[in-house]
Amino acid sequence: MISAPGLPHPTVTVVIPVKDDARQLRRCLRALALQTRRADEILIVDNGSSDASARVAGEAGATVVQCVxxxxxxxxxxxxxxxxxxxVLRLDADCLPSTTWVAVMVEAFQRNPHVAAFTGGARFVDGPRLLRAPLAAVYLGAYAAAMFPALGHLPLFGSNMGFRRTAWRSxxxxxxxxxxxLHDDLDLSYHLGEWYRIRLLPRAAVGMSMRPFADRRAFARRVANGFRTVVVHWPQDFPPVRWAKLILRRTIGPRTFRVVAR
Structure with a gap:
């Protein structure tokens, strides 16, 4: 059985997709080992790595699965x-969660039975020290501001998010x-947000690398893929249509997550 909101001991899985990022993954797994509330399961999804990513994950006690x-x-x-x-909590391999990250996420889900997903913020852990905080705020703020009109709600941030497994299965x-x-976190935002509530959880703190800004071409490609992720959901989720659907569904009332069979 799945633990309902309010029950004292929901189980937690952390999912980390990885490809050729052994050094960063090792740091991430060390941070997860220092959590005040440790995850019950850590799944490393190796997407064709040619380096030691799978070995690093196995040595840290994580479960490694191959995605072909x-x-x-x-x-x-x-x-x-x-x-x-x-x-289910999601990190990227270059993320460094604070020691209370898992605990804060679990508490939020227990306290908010009508919320299906939480998304946290981030801080940069490398690059010019004086620019780390403002660049992170601009980066995440611009992402949220750009995507809210398209979605009608807050987008998920793939480097720091969590959701109920029952919601994913649906x-x-x-x-x-x-x-x-496509950006997988934005795509997931479309489908989870259509039926369920997504909320911001600032206290769920994660550090991440400034690598997305290091290569102009790569960053431009990320922006282009963001636009493509939006357009691929049209016409069924063209903003006026999507907003109308969301208003209609929210008048029915929020879904509460109860105990269901696995």
Whole structure:
């Protein structure tokens, strides 16, 4: 059985997709080992690494699964499918969660039975020290501001988010898991946010690398993929249509997550 909100001991799975990022993954797994509330399961989804990523994960006691379909969308979705935890948390390999990250996420889900997903913020842990905080605020703020009109709600941030496994199971057939040109967290935002509530959880702190800004071409490609992720959901989620659907569904009332069979 899955623990209902309010029950004292929901189980937690952390999913981390990885490809050729052994050094950063080792740091991330060390941070997870120092959690005040440790995850019950850590799933590393190896998306065709040629380095020691799988070995590093195994040495840290994580469960390693291979994803032969290329792309972070496929790797992430496979991890979510295989997760056993009542709550599924997601990090990237270059993330450094604070020691209370898992505990804060679990407490938030227990206190908010009508919320299906929480998304946290981030701080940069490398790059010019004086620019770390303002750049992180601009980066995440711009992402949220740009995506809110398209979604009608807050977007999920893939480097720091969590959701109920029951919610994932209800929408997993709709995500674009084989499209390598989409942002998987934004795609998931479309499908989870259509039916469930997504909320911000600032106290769930995670550090991340400034690598997305290091390569102009790579950053431009990320922006282009963001626009493509939006457009691929049209016309069924064209903003006026989506907003109308959300208003209608929210008048019915929020869904509460109760005990259901595995």
């Amino acid at each position: 379909t290329p792309g972070i969308s496929a790797a992430s979705a496979q991890g979510y499918d295989l997760a056993h935890g009542d709550i 929408i997993r057939s709709r995500v674009h898991r084989r499209d390598t040109e």
